[in-house]
Amino acid sequence: MISDRIKNGAYYTLLWAVSLLFFTPVAWIIMSSFKTREEILATPPTVIFTPTLDNYVELFTENQNFVQQLINSVVMSLSAVVIAVLVSFLAAFCFSRFKPKGTNFLMFILLSIRMLPGPAVILPVFLMFANFGWKDRHLPLVLFYAMFSIPFSVWILKGFLDGVSVRFDETGRANGASWFHIIFRVVLPQVKPGLIAAFIFNLIFVWNEFLFNFVIGGVQTQNIPYALAVGTYSDGGLNWTFIAALTSVYILPPMAFIYLFQKYLLAGMTFGTVRGEV
Amino acid sequence: MSIRVSGLSKAYGSHSVLDGLDLEVERQSFTVMCGPTGSGKSVLLRLLVGLETPDAGTISLNDVDITGYSAAQRSVGYVPQSFALYPHLTVRANIGYPLKLAGRPSREIAKRVDWAAGVLDINHLLDKKPAQLSGGEKQRTAVARGLLKDADIFLLDDPLVGLDYKLRERLMDELKSIQQDLKATFFYATSDSLEALTMAEKILVLDGGAVVQKGDVVDVYRHPTHRRSMELLGFPRANILPVERRGAEVSAGPFKLDGAPDGAALAGLRPEAFSLGDKDGVKTRATIQLIEDLGGEQVIYAEADGHPLTWAVATHGLRIVEEGEAVELAVDPDAFVFFDGRNGARLNNPAAAPSAEAAP
Numbered sequence: 042m043i044s045d046r047i048k049n050g051a052y053y054t055l056l057w058a059v060s061l062l063f064f065t066p067v068a069w070i071i072m073s074s075f076k077t078r079e080e081i082l083a084t085p086p087t088v089i090f091t092p093t094l095d096n097y098v099e100l101f102t103e104n105q106n107f108v109q110q111l112i113n114s115v116v117m118s119l120s121a122v123v124i125a126v127l128v129s130f131l132a133a134f135c136f137s138r139f140k141p142k143g144t145n146f147l148m149f150i151l152l153s154i155r156m157l158p159g160p161a162v163i164l165p166v167f168l169m170f171a172n173f174g175w176k177d178r179h180l181p182l183v184l185f186y187a188m189f190s191i192p193f194s195v196w197i198l199k200g201f202l203d204g205v206s207v208r209f210d211e212t213g214r215a216n217g218a219s220w221f222h223i224i225f226r227v228v229l230p231q232v233k234p235g236l237i238a239a240f241i242f243n244l245i246f247v248w249n250e251f252l253f254n255f256v257i258g259g260v261q262t263q264n265i266p267y268a269l270a271v272g273t274y275s276d277g278g279l280n281w282t283f284i285a286a287l288t289s290v291y292i293l294p295p296m297a298f299i300y301l302f303q304k305y306l307l308a309g310m311t312f313g314t315v316r317g318e319v
Numbered sequence: 320m321s322i323r324v325s326g327l328s329k330a331y332g333s334h335s336v337l338d339g340l341d342l343e344v345e346r347q348s349f350t351v352m353c354g355p356t357g358s359g360k361s362v363l364l365r366l367l368v369g370l371e372t373p374d375a376g377t378i379s380l381n382d383v384d385i386t387g388y389s390a391a392q393r394s395v396g397y398v399p400q401s402f403a404l405y406p407h408l409t410v411r412a413n414i415g416y417p418l419k420l421a422g423r424p425s426r427e428i429a430k431r432v433d434w435a436a437g438v439l440d441i442n443h444l445l446d447k448k449p450a451q452l453s454g455g456e457k458q459r460t461a462v463a464r465g466l467l468k469d470a471d472i473f474l475l476d477d478p479l480v481g482l483d484y485k486l487r488e489r490l491m492d493e494l495k496s497i498q499q500d501l502k503a504t505f506f507y508a509t510s511d512s513l514e515a516l517t518m519a520e521k522i523l524v525l526d527g528g529a530v531v532q533k534g535d536v537v538d539v540y541r542h543p544t545h546r547r548s549m550e551l552l553g554f555p556r557a558n559i560l561p562v563e564r565r566g567a568e569v570s571a572g573p574f575k576l577d578g579a580p581d582g583a584a585l586a587g588l589r590p591e592a593f594s595l596g597d598k599d600g601v602k603t604r605a606t607i608q609l610i611e612d613l614g615g616e617q618v619i620y621a622e623a624d625g626h627p628l629t630w631a632v633a634t635h636g637l638r639i640v641e642e643g644e645a646v647e648l649a650v651d652p653d654a655f656v657f658f659d660g661r662n663g664a665r666l667n668n669p670a671a672a673p674s675a676e677a678a679p
Contacts, residue, residue: 208403214390215368215397216417216468230407 067292073285081281096286104283107268111290114264117179118247121186126239128187129194130232134224136195137202138210148199151192159252170257177259185253190243197242201235202228237305241298248295265291320382321346321472321504322367327376329362336362337528339376344506344521346381349498351515351536352508353551354525360508361400363525364474367506368397380472396473396503398465400480402457404449410436410460411445417468435463438493455482462490466497473498475507479514491517512552516540524548526663544665546658549587555618555629558588562657571655573603573624580667584660590618590631592654595639596647607644621648 073081075092100107136144166185175181205228213223229236251266258267269291272283299306322344329337336359344350354360365371367378369390377386385393396417404413412419414435415428436442439459449457462478475494479487495518498505509515515522519536524547531545536552543549549557560572562583569576571586579586596602605623619630619640630648632639640646657666 206401206403208399208401209405211370211390212399212403212405212416212464213420214370215395215399216420217391217394218420219391222420227405231405 070285070288073281074289076282076285078282081285096282097290100283100286100290104272106263107287110263110265110268113179113262114248115294117183117186117262117264118244121183121247122190122240122243124183124187125190125194125243126198126236129191129198129239130229130236131224132191133195133198133202134228136199138207148196151195155189155192163252163256166253167256176257177261179262182254182258182262185257186247186250190246193246194239194243197239198232198235201232205231234305237302241302241306244298245295320344321348321380322506323379323382324363324367325377327363327366327378328374329359329366329371330374335528337366337373340529342523342530342533344504344523347502347504348520349495349505349518350507350521350523351519352506352523352525353512353515353547354508354510355547355551356510358525358547359528360510360525361476364397364476364506364508367393367474368395369393394468394470394472396465396468396470398462398473398475398478400476400478402449402461404452404457404460404464406449408448409445410441410447410449410452413449413460414445414463414467416464421469431467432463435467438466438497439463439490455486458482459490462494470503471501472504472506473501475505477509477511478507480509480511487514488517494518510551512554512556515552516554522552524551531663543587543656546585546587546663546665549589549656549658553589555590555631557590558628560586560588560626562586572626572628573605574601574650574655576601576652576655579655580657582659582661583657583666585658585663587656587658588650588654590629592650593628593630593632593648594650596649598649600649600651602647602649605646605648607640607642607646610638610640610642621646623648 074096075094076087076090077093077095080087080090135141136148141147170176170181170185173181209227209231210223213227218227249266250264251270254262254264254267255270258264263271265287269284269287272287273280275283320343322342324340324342327337327340328335340359340363352360352363362371366373367380369385369388369392373386377384379385380393380395404410405416408416411432415432418428418431432445433442436445439462441456441459441463444452444456444460449460452460458478458481462475465475465478466473478494479490482490491514494505494507507514507518516536522533522536522539523530524532524539524545526545526547532539532543532548539548540552543552546559550559558572560574562569562571562579562585564570564579569579571579571588594600603623605621605628607619607621609620611618611620615633615635617632617634617639619632621628621630628648655667658664659666
């Protein structure tokens with residue numbers, strides 16, 4: 042009994058130690074956002090300091106682009122992901138229920154699109170956007186992000202939909218339900234964990250997206266990763282107060298989402314094939 | 320006719336389940352379809368509901384050809400073999416689902432849900448979610464939902480399978496009286512002879528995707544014209560013994576017979592046909608292996624010459640034999656019912672009844 046308790050204690054101590062180690066950079070950047078530039082750069086690092094909100098005030102008031110960039114990030118991420126999840130849900134429903142010829146191959150093709158590294162397709166995508174006049178416009182960029190998010194979502198959702206028995210559909214049909222009713226009122230409520238998992242995974246992807254925003258976006262469509270990359274260097278050195286405040290604002294939404302929906306993330310990572318108590 | 324099916328065929332790949340099936344179900348009748356597992360009962364019901372599309376043939380409900388109609392366009396109540404209760408809805412919402420879909424006012428739904436829940440004795444569960452129910456409770460919820468459809472044809476796919484004995488008996492009575500109250504056609508699939516004998520007015524025996532016998536349940540029980548009719552109806556199950564010929568000698572299981580019709584491969588024998596060896600008839604030595612005492616009646620399992628025999632006898636609580644005892648069993652030779660080896664049809668004297676008279 043006692044040795045069990047010691048084992049457990051050691052186990053949790055180790056887990057805490059590793060977690061804290063991983064969390065240190067995050068804690069450092071968040072703490073730094075409340076410091077002055079001198080305090081950030083001081084050696085040895087100051088642990089005890091008087092917090093200041095100057096960095097945030099400066100970020101939101103003096104940096105004219107930041108508010109626009111924040112809005113861009115929020116609006117583009119959310120709309121791209123909502124479109125992607127809706128389209129993926131319908132696609133996954135078809136794959137799962139009607140099993141068109143070549144379903145497995147189509148699913149493989151879908152996932153392989155997602156396997157392509159961004160730089161491999163950036164040139165043709167850039168030429169297409171440039172020629173169509175889509176550069177620096179919100180809707181094309183949102184649709185592009187949605188397109189990039191769909192394959193993975195289809196995979197997650199098909200796993201979940203396969204876990205919902207066709208008997209549920211049949212009960213609806215036998216009682217006179219339309220397909221619309223079956224898809225959205227019968228099946229959808231049962232794959233909520235999958236929808237949330239797909240939503241969060243894609244949100245994280247679009248929220249962090251830099252490369253395409255940099256190449257096929259423009260002044261109107263800049264997002265936070267773009268702001269971070271571009272604003273890092275100023276007045277001849279690293280702009281630490283800017284980096285710290287911006288990063289803190291930047292990591293807050295995904296952290297909140299992940300904290301709120303962490304149990305669905307686990308379900309999503311297993312493509313819905315391992316159905317835990319969610 | 321309430322349901323009329325003609326030439327109905329359905330195959331899955333190369334596996335043919337129904338092959339040119341014809342059947343009729345009378346209006347407002349309680350018709351039971353009896354058949355062994357895999358005889359196509361569920362597939363037939365799914366075709367009638369519209370969940371499957373037939374390869375050939377036509378289906379008419381209430382004299383309207385609805386073969387090409389979608390499930391939504393056919394007005395039939397359906398209790399599926401799987402419960403398929405919606406996990407995100409309460410029991411109350413699950414039961415009221417057909418009415419809700421039909422756009423009924425919520426007061427009417429509430430009233431009728433209460434009625435159905437009362438009949439099936441699940442009032443206390445109405446606010447629970449399906450995950451909180453036991454298997455039997457889920458089943459009763461599914462039955463209640465199936466009955467709450469505005470339809471005059473109800474298809475029930477083995478709805479009482481696996482329920483405990485007392486509940487099943489009560490629900491059999493309830494289903495029967497619901498059918499009479501609703502003045503609806505109940506078409507009920509089961510492989511359980513007790514359910515068939517208790518509830519059926521008309522019975523259809525299905526085997527290998529075809530109707531092999533139909534009629535009033537008592538007639539079918541007394542005059543089985545197919546081996547499946549004899550096998551499936553009657554509790555305990557009838558003995559089906561292999562018929563063998565060695566030269567002039569004919570035997571059915573352990574019994575030596577004077578003769579059998581040409582082509583007879585199987586001989587059916589009701590469990591009630593046996594008596595102890597002091598009576599006249601064909602005889603065999605048998606060893607008693609197990610005795611189930613049902614109170615007034617005993618079901619005795621014996622073995623004779625490698626053949627298991629089931630013997631049901633009213634003993635009024637007395638023990639006439641003991642387990643392990645070797646006894647001589649006698650059977651009236653007229654009690655044997657012979658069936659064709661190829662198609663299972665009855666060969667001898669189809670008009671005469673087997674010796675056992677009373678249905679249990």
